[in-house]
Amino acid sequence: MKLTKWLGISAAAVAAALLLVGCGNSNNSSSGSNGKSITFWYGGDADTAVKPMVDAFTKKTGIKVKIQSIPWSQYNDKLLTAAASKSGPDLVLMGTTGMANYVSSKSLMDISKEVKSDKNISPDKYFEGSVRTTEFNGKYYAVPWYVETRVLYYRKDLLKQVGYNEAPKTWDELYDAATKLSKRGKNMYGFNVDFAEPTFGFMFARQNGATLIKGKTPQFNKKPTVEALEYLAQFYKNGASPKQDLKLTIGQSFGGKAPIPMFISGPWMMASVKKDAGLKDDQWGVAVLPKGKDNNMSNTGGGNLAVFNYSKNKSSAMKLLKYLSTESSQLKYYKNSDSMPTLKSAWTDKSLSDSRIQVFRKQLNSSEPMPLIKQWDQIGQNYLKAWEPVAMQGANVQKAMDQLNSQTEQLLNK
Amino acid sequence: MAKTLRDKLVPYTFVLPALLLLALFSLIPIFIALIISFTGLDITGLGDWSQIKFIGLQNYTQLFHDSAFLQSILNTGYYVVIGVPLVILLSLTVAILINFGQNRFFRFMRLVFYTPSITNTVAVAVVWTYMYNPSMGLLNNLFGKIGMGPFPWLSDPATAKISLIILAVWKAIGLNMLIFLAALQGIPESLYEAAELDGAGWWQQTRHITLPSLSFSIFFVTVTTLIGWFQFFDEPFVMTKGGPLNSTNSVALFVYQNGFQNSNFGYAAAGSFIMFAAIILATLVQFKLQKKQQGL
Numbered sequence: 001m002k003l004t005k006w007l008g009i010s011a012a013a014v015a016a017a018l019l020l021v022g023c024g025n026s027n028n029s030s031s032g033s034n035g036k037s038i039t040f041w042y043g044g045d046a047d048t049a050v051k052p053m054v055d056a057f058t059k060k061t062g063i064k065v066k067i068q069s070i071p072w073s074q075y076n077d078k079l080l081t082a083a084a085s086k087s088g089p090d091l092v093l094m095g096t097t098g099m100a101n102y103v104s105s106k107s108l109m110d111i112s113k114e115v116k117s118d119k120n121i122s123p124d125k126y127f128e129g130s131v132r133t134t135e136f137n138g139k140y141y142a143v144p145w146y147v148e149t150r151v152l153y154y155r156k157d158l159l160k161q162v163g164y165n166e167a168p169k170t171w172d173e174l175y176d177a178a179t180k181l182s183k184r185g186k187n188m189y190g191f192n193v194d195f196a197e198p199t200f201g202f203m204f205a206r207q208n209g210a211t212l213i214k215g216k217t218p219q220f221n222k223k224p225t226v227e228a229l230e231y232l233a234q235f236y237k238n239g240a241s242p243k244q245d246l247k248l249t250i251g252q253s254f255g256g257k258a259p260i261p262m263f264i265s266g267p268w269m270m271a272s273v274k275k276d277a278g279l280k281d282d283q284w285g286v287a288v289l290p291k292g293k294d295n296n297m298s299n300t301g302g303g304n305l306a307v308f309n310y311s312k313n314k315s316s317a318m319k320l321l322k323y324l325s326t327e328s329s330q331l332k333y334y335k336n337s338d339s340m341p342t343l344k345s346a347w348t349d350k351s352l353s354d355s356r357i358q359v360f361r362k363q364l365n366s367s368e369p370m371p372l373i374k375q376w377d378q379i380g381q382n383y384l385k386a387w388e389p390v391a392m393q394g395a396n397v398q399k400a401m402d403q404l405n406s407q408t409e410q411l412l413n414k
Numbered sequence: 415m416a417k418t419l420r421d422k423l424v425p426y427t428f429v430l431p432a433l434l435l436l437a438l439f440s441l442i443p444i445f446i447a448l449i450i451s452f453t454g455l456d457i458t459g460l461g462d463w464s465q466i467k468f469i470g471l472q473n474y475t476q477l478f479h480d481s482a483f484l485q486s487i488l489n490t491g492y493y494v495v496i497g498v499p500l501v502i503l504l505s506l507t508v509a510i511l512i513n514f515g516q517n518r519f520f521r522f523m524r525l526v527f528y529t530p531s532i533t534n535t536v537a538v539a540v541v542w543t544y545m546y547n548p549s550m551g552l553l554n555n556l557f558g559k560i561g562m563g564p565f566p567w568l569s570d571p572a573t574a575k576i577s578l579i580i581l582a583v584w585k586a587i588g589l590n591m592l593i594f595l596a597a598l599q600g601i602p603e604s605l606y607e608a609a610e611l612d613g614a615g616w617w618q619q620t621r622h623i624t625l626p627s628l629s630f631s632i633f634f635v636t637v638t639t640l641i642g643w644f645q646f647f648d649e650p651f652v653m654t655k656g657g658p659l660n661s662t663n664s665v666a667l668f669v670y671q672n673g674f675q676n677s678n679f680g681y682a683a684a685g686s687f688i689m690f691a692a693i694i695l696a697t698l699v700q701f702k703l704q705k706k707q708q709g710l
Contacts, residue, residue, distance in 0.1 A: 080460070080674060083460050084460050105462070244658065246548065247550075248550075252549075309461075374457055374677070377677070378675075378676035381676065388659055388660075389659060
């Protein structure tokens with residue numbers, strides 16, 4: 001009696017499971033076997049920037065492309081699901097910081113052969129910092145598509161008032177200008193020492209000559225890093241930087257009287273400043289980062305195109321990848337989205353002659369990605385947690401870094 | 415007359431769909447999570463199962479040495495201890511007050527109190543974030559008009575917790591009020607009439623008729639609210655990301671951060687099991703108390 005009962009239940013369960021699997025398959029657009037239809041995952045709120053190029057590709061090759069635009073804030077969740085279920089898109093736009101993770105989960109196809117045989121996507125055509133985000137253990141897993149680097153945004157008019165006709169060029173000048181600007185009154189600051197950006201302190205540490213990680217040993221509590229962070233903490237201590245997120249829009253923080261007249265950010269900020277800050281063109285500018293003891297190295301980010309390892313349409317996906325990687329496609333994408341091309345040759349184009357964009361170009365000569373290891377996300381989060389008490393309560397930098405260092409050591413040797 | 419096999423199977427076919435869904439989307443995942451919690455599963459293991467290592471109880475021991483986890487337990491405890499009684503007290507009060515009358519005003523008030531609970535938590539949390547904004551938010555502007563503040567709603571560790579609780583309580587009152595209202599309207603009028611004849615005042619009627627008659631709905635609301643608050647997630651996730659200084663981080667958010675941001679799935683699964691155990695335990699205690707009460 002009991003047995004039959006359970007048999008009935010399990011038979012029904014199997015039937016239902018089959019039904020669900022069936023639904024799953026029909027929804028899963030990537031498994032179209034004819035190779036004439038592929039899926040492209042694109043990070044962003046809308047596909048308007050990339051749609052025209054993809055349409056042109058479909059026209060040329062007859063391969064249909066379904067673009068799925070996923071907001072960046074949910075992009076990683078979505079990728080995790082794809083990596084775990086081993087089903088997902090055919091072509092995927094990867095943020096450079098996510099590369100190490102998904103290479104280690106074997107979700108991205110090794111395209112070394114293509115990269116080495118096709119001159120058009122050969123690594124030496126791209127910025128070195130970008131290429132480094134595609135190469136792991138001597139193999140290539142993606143092609144750089146657009147590049148980001150961070151520069152100093154500053155208010156020309158306000159800096160003039162404190163005696164700076166140009167943007168600060170060294171750490172000392174940055175500190176001096178920021179301090180002077182913060183003396184303008186209550187709730188006025190000079191420079192934003194970003195406490196929400198996990199790469200900020202590490203960027204300054206490298207400018208001070210720090211190697212962040214040697215082999216499996218983090219160097220966060222060594223002198224170069226600690227010195228750089230103490231330099232940054234000084235901005236909080238003398239009121240030159242806000243200690244907490246003021247939750248201001250860019251118009252409020254950088255426009256008008258500009259409580260925060262200097263900050264470091266990437267190219268995506270250009271459009272917001274132009275649109276929302278209400279500033280005249282000669283009131284603000286961008287400049288390469290001030291030089292530390294060693295260099296003025298910035299942080300390279302951006303997006304790479306990669307083929308999903310479990311795709312059944314790899315050759316079609318590869319075709320789209322190559323199509324999107326041509327110089328004309330990159331330039332078109334730049335015009336549609338302000339994302340800067342990774343092809344060095346593209347930068348001679350007229351559309352990139354804007355003097356502000358050229359500052360980014362100059363900064364790219366001194367810009368590298370953060371260490372490309374799968375633990376880096378967590379290290380960045382841990383750094384933010386360690387840094388918060390320094391910013392808010394003036395905690396001891398050396399102690400905070402000692403702790404971060406041992407935490408990281410554990411993480412790397414797990 | 416003995417039931418045939420078919421007769422016996424009939425009820426099962428009715429509950430089968432629900433059981434299947436429960437198994438597929440709750441029981442099986444919980445079981446898998448339990449296994450994962452004994453492994454060091456991370457992003458590498460996700461793609462290549464041969465890389466998954468069983469590490470026994472290491473995740474659990476490490477959790478109890480992780481100051482961030484311990485703090486998130488304390489924070490969650492704080493949310494539960496303050497939030498749950500507040501929700502019950504306020505929604506019960508509102509329900510009793512609204513039950514006073516049937517005219518348009520009372521119906522309108524019912525709508526006013528119920529509206530927050532049909533809103534989407536994430537959307538509302540975004541709106542409240544604007545209201546809590548230190549320099550241009552509605553609240554600080556209003557308080558500024560009467561010469562108070564500005565308050566560091568979300569930027570001070572102690573205040574931020576309270577700010578989140580205010581939002582969550584505001585949102586939770588509506589639904590529970592409705593449950594209480596339904597129960598209130600089910601209390602036979604004759605009880606009150608008898609009490610009135612005996613000369614009982616309003617407070618005595620409430621104390622000796624209303625509250626005891628509501629005991630089951632109070633129990634129900636307590637259990638559901640308790641479970642909800644143990645899983646406090648949306649508000650800190652949207653509004654504070656667990657900050658400042660980790661002061662608003664809840665266990666649920668801690669699990670999310672470790673699982674989906676840092677890809678430490680094993681560690682996150684272990685954290686979620688501790689939460690699971692805590693919820694089961696709290697609910698069992700509730701049931702025990704309820705049984706005792708009914709036994710008396």
